[in-house]
Amino acid sequence: MARNRRTQSAEVRFGPALKALLICLLIGGAAVGYVCQKNQLNELGRQKKQREMQLEELRLRNAQRAKQLAELLSPLNLERRASELNLGLGLPHPAQVIVVTGSPSPQPRAATAPRLAQHATPNDREP
Amino acid sequence: MNSFPVVSSSQYRRLAALTALLIAAFAGLGYRLVDLQVTQHDRLADLVSSERQRTLVRPPRRGAIYDARRNVLATSLFVKTVFADPSQMGTNQAAIARLLAPLLRLDESRLVELMQPRAWVDAQGERKELRYAVLKKKVPLEEWQEIRKVMQGLSLGVDESKLTRSELRKYLTEKRRVGNSIGADPVDDQVRVYPNGPLAAHVLGFTGVSDSTNRNPWSSDLVGKDGLELRLDGILIGAGGWQRILQDVRGAELVAHRDQDVAPRAGLNVVLTLDAGLQAIVESELAEAWAKHTPNSLSAVMVRPTTGEILALASLPNFDPNAPGDATADSRRNRVICDLAEPGSTFKIVVVSGALNEGVVSLEDVFDCENGRFQFRGQTLGDHHPNGALTVENIIAKSSNIGAAKVGIRLGESLLYHYMRSFGFGDRTGIPLPGEVRGIVHPTNRWSKISVAWIPMGHEVAVTPLQMVMAMSALANGGRLLRPILVDHVEDEQGRLIGGRAQPVVVRQILGEATAQKMVRALKTAVLTGTGKQAQLDYYPVAGKTGTAQKIKDGVYSHSAYFASFIGFFPADDPKVCLAVVMDEPKKGSYGGETAAPVFQKIATRAAGYLGIPPILPPLEARSSGAEPSTGKVAAAPLTSPPARRTL
Numbered sequence: 033m034a035r036n037r038r039t040q041s042a043e044v045r046f047g048p049a050l051k052a053l054l055i056c057l058l059i060g061g062a063a064v065g066y067v068c069q070k071n072q073l074n075e076l077g078r079q080k081k082q083r084e085m086q087l088e089e090l091r092l093r094n095a096q097r098a099k100q101l102a103e104l105l106s107p108l109n110l111e112r113r114a115s116e117l118n119l120g121l122g123l124p125h126p127a128q129v130i131v132v133t134g135s136p137s138p139q140p141r142a143a144t145a146p147r148l149a150q151h152a153t154p155n156d157r158e159p
Numbered sequence: 160m161n162s163f164p165v166v167s168s169s170q171y172r173r174l175a176a177l178t179a180l181l182i183a184a185f186a187g188l189g190y191r192l193v194d195l196q197v198t199q200h201d202r203l204a205d206l207v208s209s210e211r212q213r214t215l216v217r218p219p220r221r222g223a224i225y226d227a228r229r230n231v232l233a234t235s236l237f238v239k240t241v242f243a244d245p246s247q248m249g250t251n252q253a254a255i256a257r258l259l260a261p262l263l264r265l266d267e268s269r270l271v272e273l274m275q276p277r278a279w280v281d282a283q284g285e286r287k288e289l290r291y292a293v294l295k296k297k298v299p300l301e302e303w304q305e306i307r308k309v310m311q312g313l314s315l316g317v318d319e320s321k322l323t324r325s326e327l328r329k330y331l332t333e334k335r336r337v338g339n340s341i342g343a344d345p346v347d348d349q350v351r352v353y354p355n356g357p358l359a360a361h362v363l364g365f366t367g368v369s370d371s372t373n374r375n376p377w378s379s380d381l382v383g384k385d386g387l388e389l390r391l392d393g394i395l396i397g398a399g400g401w402q403r404i405l406q407d408v409r410g411a412e413l414v415a416h417r418d419q420d421v422a423p424r425a426g427l428n429v430v431l432t433l434d435a436g437l438q439a440i441v442e443s444e445l446a447e448a449w450a451k452h453t454p455n456s457l458s459a460v461m462v463r464p465t466t467g468e469i470l471a472l473a474s475l476p477n478f479d480p481n482a483p484g485d486a487t488a489d490s491r492r493n494r495v496i497c498d499l500a501e502p503g504s505t506f507k508i509v510v511v512s513g514a515l516n517e518g519v520v521s522l523e524d525v526f527d528c529e530n531g532r533f534q535f536r537g538q539t540l541g542d543h544h545p546n547g548a549l550t551v552e553n554i555i556a557k558s559s560n561i562g563a564a565k566v567g568i569r570l571g572e573s574l575l576y577h578y579m580r581s582f583g584f585g586d587r588t589g590i591p592l593p594g595e596v597r598g599i600v601h602p603t604n605r606w607s608k609i610s611v612a613w614i615p616m617g618h619e620v621a622v623t624p625l626q627m628v629m630a631m632s633a634l635a636n637g638g639r640l641l642r643p644i645l646v647d648h649v650e651d652e653q654g655r656l657i658g659g660r661a662q663p664v665v666v667r668q669i670l671g672e673a674t675a676q677k678m679v680r681a682l683k684t685a686v687l688t689g690t691g692k693q694a695q696l697d698y699y700p701v702a703g704k705t706g707t708a709q710k711i712k713d714g715v716y717s718h719s720a721y722f723a724s725f726i727g728f729f730p731a732d733d734p735k736v737c738l739a740v741v742m743d744e745p746k747k748g749s750y751g752g753e754t755a756a757p758v759f760q761k762i763a764t765r766a767a768g769y770l771g772i773p774p775i776l777p778p779l780e781a782r783s784s785g786a787e788p789s790t791g792k793v794a795a796a797p798l799t800s801p802p803a804r805r806t807l
Contacts, residue, residue, distance in 0.1 A: 077414030092300045092347075095220075095236050102231035102354035107439035123768035131773045 213404050214419075215345055219397030220652075221381055222426030224363060224388075226435040227470075227647060231354055233363050233388070233480075235381070237347035239303040240296045245276040246288040247340035249333070251315060255341065258309050262302060263295045270294065294341075297350055303343055310338045349381050351388075353480045359438050361493035362431070362472050362592065362645070364388040365480040384483070385491065387429065387645070390591050394649055397426035425652045432468035432647045432661070437461060440765045441471040445740075448758045449475050452745035458494045458624050459762065464632035464728055464737040466663040467641030469590070472625075496588075496595040499621035500722045500743070503708025503751070504558040504690075506617035506627075508634060508678065511555055511563065513578030514570045516638075516674040522552040522681060526565045533561040536608045540564050540616070543707075543750075555681040556689030558705060560616040567615030572603045575614060581669045582630040583640055584622050590643045598622045617708055624724075628739035631726045634678045635702070635734040638670030683731045694727055694756040696763055698774035702734075703727020703759065705751035710744065720744045725755035729763055730775050736766055 103109060114121040166174075195203065224233040241263065248255065256270035263270070277289040298306075315337065317330055351366040364386015382396070383389035400423035405416035441459050449457050461471040474494040478486030492498070514520040531545030546559050554562030567575055579585065585600030599621035601610075606619075613619050625643065633640040642664040649657045670678070682702035685691045690705040706724040709716040723745050728737035740755040740762070748754045776782060 073415045074413070077412075081412060081414050089300070092237050095234070096300060098231065099234055099236060099352050099354060102234065105230060106355045106358070107230070107436050108355060108358060111439065111443075123765060125768065129768075129771060129773065 211406050213406060215402045215404060217400040217402065217421075217423045218346065218349060218380075219399050219423040220425040221349060221351065221366075221397065222395040222428045224395075225428065225430045226359075226433050226438070227431060228434060228436070229430070230435040232359060232431070232433075232435065233351060233353050235349050236299070236352055238297045238299055238350050239343040240348055241294045241298050241303065241306060241341065241343055243274045243292045243294055244290045244340045244342065245274050245292055246290050247336050248274060248276070249337060251337050254316070255310075255313070255337070258313070259294070259306060259341070262306050262309065263298070265295060297348055298343075306341060310341050313338050351381060351480075355435060355439075356481065357477050357479045358435060358442060359433060359472070360386075360477050360480045361474050361491075361495070362386055362433060362469075363480055364390075364593075365483040365491075367483075385594075386480075386493070386592060387431075389593050391429055391646070394429065395426040398424040400424070427649045427651055427657060428654075429649055430647045432463075432470065432644050433472070434470050436769050437766055438471040438473065440769060441762055442473045442477075444758055444762045444765070445473055445475050447761075448740075448742070448754075452742060452747045452754055454745045455743040456494050456498070457743070458498075458739075458741045459758070460495050460624055460628050460739050461762070461766070462628050462632050462643065462737045464635035464641075464734045466644065467629070467632065468644045468647070470736065472645075493592060493594065494741075494743075495624045496590060496592055497623070498743075499596055499598055499623060500710075500741075501618050501620065501708045502622050502627055503617040503706035503722060503724065504560070504563075505631075505704045505706035505724055505726050505751075506620065506622070507555060507558065507563040507615060508631065508682070508704055509578055509582050509584075510567045510570060510575060510615035511551060511681065512634060512638075512670055512674060512678045513574060514566045515551070515677050516578075516670045517570065517574055519569050520551050520566055522550060522677050524551050525549065526551070526554060526562045528554070528559045528561045528565075531561070533564065535564065535568075535612045538609045538612075540612060552681045552684055553689075555678075555704065556684040556687075558685070558690045563615040564612035567611050572606060572611050575611060576600075576603045578669070579614070579620065581640070581667060582633065583626055583666065584620060584630070588623075588625055588629055588643050590625060591645055595625075596623060598626055617706060624739050624741045627724070627726055627741075628737055631704070631728065631739065632734075632737045633669055634675050634682070635728040635737055636675075637672045638668055638675040640666040640669050642666050679731055682727070686727065690750070690752040691725060691727065691756050693752060694725055694759045694763075695779055696729060696760060696767070697778040698776055699729045699763075699767060699772065700731040700776060701727050701729045701763070702731035703756075705756060707750045707752075721749045723749060723751040723754040725751050725759045727759055727763075729767070730772065733775075735770060735772050736763065738762060738766075 220237070221235040223231055223235070226232055243255075245252070252271050252274045256267045256274065259265075260267040260270055273292050273294055279287055281287050313334065315330070315334055319327060319330065322330055353360075353363060353365075365384055366381050366388050367384040369380050369382040383392035388395065400421040401419065402417060402421075403419040405413045405418075407413055441461060445457050445459055456475060458474040459471070460469065460473075462469055472493075472495055474492075476486075476490040478490045483491060511520075515522070525548045528542060528546035528549050530547060531542040533540045540561055542560050544557070546557060546562070549557060549559055549562050551562070551566065553559075554566065570578075579600050584598050587595045587597055601619070606614075610619050629640065629643060644661045644663070646661060648660045651657060679702050682704055683700055685705070686694050686701045686703050691701075691703050694701055694703050694705075704726055706722070706726070708722040708724075709718065710720040710722060711717070712720055722741065722743055724739065724741040726737075726739040728734040738759055740758045742751075742755050742758075745754040
């Protein structure tokens with residue numbers, strides 16, 4: 033049975049007040065934490081989106097540069113530029129080609145030989 | 160003692176009424192809750208997802224095409240679709256159009272018209288405003304960046320310094336809104352770029368936008384329409400990715416709520432056996448010959464005879480694959496594989512090599528060439544120059560029709576047919592290009608009584624230039640017919656090999672090695688002393704055969720329209736390159752030896768320098784004056800071919 037209010041002591045009871053405060057702090061802290069987390073999540077999301085856009089833009093630029101390079105390296109373009117600049121460039125006459133077949137080079141180490149073979153491209157093949 | 164206060168009956172009634180009201184209110188709310196969450200759940204969920212959720216398709220980058228030296232022949236670029244949101248522009252359309260017109264290269268009034276606000280009432284009776292008006296598609300990245308810069312620095316004709324703080328705030332908000340009214344689609348378009356322009360156009364083909372009927376929503380709308388682009392579409396196209404995103408009320412993505420994010424897989428890159436350098440040589444020489452002879456068409460195909468690799472393939476008239484619509488269908492046709500023609504004298508290699516292989520003749524056997532007129536089963540066969548008795552070697556060298564007919568008669572119908580089919584005539588070569596035709600080789604039961612004499616002259620059959628060059632390559636390759644190789648290998652974006660490199664495929668051994676050697680000897684004579692003299696090269700022995708076929712006009716053989724051709728290979732005894740040049744109706748000159756052979760000579764000379772083929776013989780001038788073979792400045796190196804094989 034509850035004690036009569038008159039019989040209760042007049043002193044402030046800190047226990048329940050502290051409990052209430054703690055609960056309030058916990059709930060408040062959780063709410064603030066949640067909002068902070070959400071904020072951070074949004075901020076990171078924004079940054080991620082920005083980075084993705086940057087990456088995409090760099091990819092596009094890269095493709096654009098690759099296209100420009102390909103245009104500059106085009107045989108037709110090279111030939112046109114060589115004649116425009118009058119550099120006297122052209123394919124060597126077969127008589128100007130010196131074929132050097134010296135003594136065979138020292139045998140490569142066994143470990144490197146297969147690797148060299150693997151690196152051969154179709155362009156290395158004799159025509 | 161009762162501590163509760165006494166409650167009157169009126170108070171009870173008020174309390175009961177309030178309770179009932181509250182219960183009714185809660186019941187109403189509960190009903191609405193059930194109605195929204197259960198009864199209308201699906202409709203509302205769809206509505207929400209349509210308003211806030213979006214699925215963005217991420218198109219795959221189409222794979223590139225490279226030549227054998229890794230020069231880019233075809234690549235893809237992503238481009239933007241620029242749109243306007245007229246609802247955000249206020250009354251600034253004219254000012255924006257003035258800024259954008261030069262950047263988008265569009266008419267200012269047209270832009271203003273596109274950006275006019277529009278509104279309509281939808282099926283639900285809601286008023287909708289136009290928020291997406293496409294201004295231009297396929298805008299390059301640089302242009303889009305310029306547009307963005309211009310829009311960010313947009314001034315609405317207001318002097319900001321004269322505004323109060325609140326006016327300035329209002330003005331800046333308005334400025335930002337108008338600045339953001341021009342945007343680019345989040346999903347990029349793609350354009351195909353051919354950096355070398357028309358170079359190898361007939362091999363590469365071109366792309367176009369897929370028809371809406373068969374369009375794959377998860378893939379790029381760029382599809383191959385011709386050439387390798389069409390044939391290898393499945394390899395080049397890649398697989399699309401997607402993102403399922405959630406947007407806030409302003410349309411910005413809530414990245415944290417992105418629930419699906421699948422990256423696209425780029426198409427595989429294709430590396431060809433074609434060499435852009437050789438292709439450029441071939442095309443530039445063809446262009447020169449085109450200007451000189453003004454034929455209806457001019458084609459050339461260059462093959463590495465020992466492997467079957469196609470090194471160059473060109474046809475004039477051609478087109479620029481960057482703008483295929485600007486060319487006629489006739490120019491876009493790959494004549495090397497699509498056009499059929501009677502081959503003329505180049506076909507003599509089939510009958511003579513067949514007869515040599517069967518042992519029915521030898522190179523030294525002599526045939527009477529009847530001084531240019533030969534009656535056979537009621538028909539007269541003629542030679543362009545009257546010849547008396549000729550050895551089989553000279554029948555090839557002097558290209559005697561009567562001699563070839565007599566060799567064919569001696570070989571017999573069934574063996575002649577057998578060798579024609581063995582050389583691959585009447586079958587597709589298997590080159591991975593669309594539209595290749597089989598050619599026409601009638602079975603013997605459909606031959607006329609004179610077919611056995613006409614076919615050795617290159618009549619009554621129809622072949623493609625590619626079939627002819629592969630047949631000639633077989634002679635250069637010890638009698639082995641190879642399948643042409645155009646695609647060396649396929650690799651992924653990181654350059655990892657997919658499925659290995661192409662290997663030479665021997666279709667069949669047509670002739671014995673000895674027969675092939677004899678044919679090479681005869682073909683060398685044809686170039687040295689016969690009809691193909693103009694194909695001779697400094698430093699290299701050439702083996703080849705000229706061809707001049709009368710065209711059929713109005714059902715009869717014309718005496719003014721010819722197919723002129725030369726097919727040959729060099730160095731004759733150790734062939735590196737086999738080349739066919741085919742001219743349809745040259746206007747200046749008619750014989751293959753005087754029209755196609757010089758083109759062969761020019762291409763071959765440049766190709767030899769480009770490929771660095773070591774010289775074998777002295778230059779022509781020195782050879783005719785009887786000088787010793789010399790290779791120029793050869794340092795401590797024996798020639799690649801032994802002297803004995805250099806005997807012509």
